[in-house]
Amino acid sequence: MHEAGFRALGIDANYIVLELDPAGFRNAMRHIKTSQLSGFNVTVPYKEVVLKFLDQVSPEARAIGAVNTVYKKGNRWVGTNTDMEGFLISLSREGRFCPRNKKAVVLGAGGASRAVTYGLCSRGIKKLSVVDAVPGKAGKIVRDFQKTFKGTECVPLQAGNPEIASLISQADLVVNATPLGLKKGDPLPVPVEWIPTARKRGKVSRGRLVSRKDGAPKLFMDLVYNPVETAFLAAAKKRGHRTLNGSGMLLYQGVRAFECWTRRKAPVSVMRGALMKKIRLKGGT
Numbered sequence: 001m002h003e004a005g006f007r008a009l010g011i012d013a014n015y016i017v018l019e020l021d022p023a024g025f026r027n028a029m030r031h032i033k034t035s036q037l038s039g040f041n042v043t044v045p046y047k048e049v050v051l052k053f054l055d056q057v058s059p060e061a062r063a064i065g066a067v068n069t070v071y072k073k074g075n076r077w078v079g080t081n082t083d084m085e086g087f088l089i090s091l092s093r094e095g096r097f098c099p100r101n102k103k104a105v106v107l108g109a110g111g112a113s114r115a116v117t118y119g120l121c122s123r124g125i126k127k128l129s130v131v132d133a134v135p136g137k138a139g140k141i142v143r144d145f146q147k148t149f150k151g152t153e154c155v156p157l158q159a160g161n162p163e164i165a166s167l168i169s170q171a172d173l174v175v176n177a178t179p180l181g182l183k184k185g186d187p188l189p190v191p192v193e194w195i196p197t198a199r200k201r202g203k204v205s206r207g208r209l210v211s212r213k214d215g216a217p218k219l220f221m222d223l224v225y226n227p228v229e230t231a232f233l234a235a236a237k238k239r240g241h242r243t244l245n246g247s248g249m250l251l252y253q254g255v256r257a258f259e260c261w262t263r264r265k266a267p268v269s270v271m272r273g274a275l276m277k278k279i280r281l282k283g284g285t
Contacts, residue, residue, distance in 0.1 A: 066111050106175045141156070
């Protein structure tokens with residue numbers, strides 16, 4: 001999608017993959033000042049390690065504890081986290097969801113979850129429940145963000161706790177930020193019976209009977225984008241809920257990174273077309 005964007009704007013640039021072991025990554029970062037790079041993305045397991053090699057880190061990335069996009073500002077290398085921005089843009093534009101004064105459950109407490117939870121807290125989510133299988137990981141996110149976002153009630157839970165089912169039934173938004181769903185045969189991140197059925201109730205409007213769905217949560221989101229519809233989203237849709245996959249977050253984090261590197265407005269439709277074509281080629285339809 002980045003190369004499609006470069007071509008659309010007539011920018012002479014290439015987006016390449018550099019697979020580095022830990023020693024190679026540290027060596028590359030030590031020589032970053034003399035490199036030919038104009039900017040780059042960082043993925044696992046280097047999103048945290050890269051911070052110490054940068055001249056400046058955005059407050060959001062510092063709070064999240066991870067950088068995924070690095071760009072030049074004069075002679076300084078600046079790190080930011082466009083994962084959070086991509087999540088919020090997709091949630092708003094495609095999910096038509098405003099977090100303010102709502103309730104959410106986030107499944108998973110890894111790097112993606114930190115970006116998601118920070119984004120939701122920054123947009124005024126009222127109550128946020130973070131779930132993870134590893135004891136202490138969800139609690140660390142809550143401790144890290146609770147002091148900054150005092151208006152949000154944050155609750156950590158260990159996966160498997162029956163209380164999670166009740167929290168899901170009360171939530172407006174449920175986000176799967178675990179990798180479950182990437183592989184065929186993966187279990188759902190929560191038992192299927194914990195996904196409530198949206199209740200339907202008839203309502204008379206202008207003499208006609210209109211069906212209305214009542215029941216929370218209103219939106220289930222999965223950060224997995226390939227397959228396009230995970231078993232988690234399929235189960236939620238079957239029960240009458242709106243669903244959103246991770247392709248929008250992937251697109252918009254890339255759009256924001258593109259704009260950081262080029263200082264130009266990204267050709268979003270071109271980038272979206274290239275991304276979706278690639279996902280289809282990989283069998284994500």
